Amino acid sequence: xxxxxxxxxxxxxxxxxxxxxxxxxxxxxxxxxxxxxxxxxxxxxxxxxxxxxxxxxxxxxxxxxxxxxxxxxxxxxxxxxxxxxxxxxxxxxxxxxxxxxxxxxxxxxxx
Numbered sequence: 099x100x101x102x103x104x105x106x107x108x109x110x111x112x113x114x115x116x117x118x119x120x121x122x123x124x125x126x127x128x129x130x131x132x133x134x135x136x137x138x139x140x141x142x143x144x145x146x147x148x149x150x151x152x153x154x155x156x157x158x159x160x161x162x163x164x165x166x167x168x169x170x171x172x173x174x175x176x177x178x179x180x181x182x183x184x185x186x187x188x189x190x191x192x193x194x195x196x197x198x199x200x201x202x203x204x205x206x207x208x209x
Contacts, residue, residue, distance in 0.1 A: 109187060123154035134158045160195055161188075 120130030129149045131142045133156065146153040182189040
């Protein structure tokens with residue numbers, strides 16, 4: 099919503115309590131795998147693809163890094179910044195986290 103519609107964060111629907119979706123999946127008879135670091139992703143996928151039952155991958159991500167399309171358009175970037183400047187309660191932390199994420203994606207790439 100931040101990127102598409104320039105809406106600030108709506109805390110009532112976006113601040114979720116801590117909950118283990120992996121443990122819940124296991125209580126239903128599925129396999130649940132919690133992923134808390136990027137290094138765990140490969141092994142988690144490998145395990146999920148060879149399991150004999152449905153598997154839920156429970157990714158723990160930084161809530162201050164919004165889902166931004168890989169090929170963000172100028173209109174989307176403008177909408178995102180508008181949301182940040184117009185009452186988003188996590189604006190400062192979100193902008194800092196996004197900047198860190200964007201800078202990581204450019205490290206090692208040649209101009």
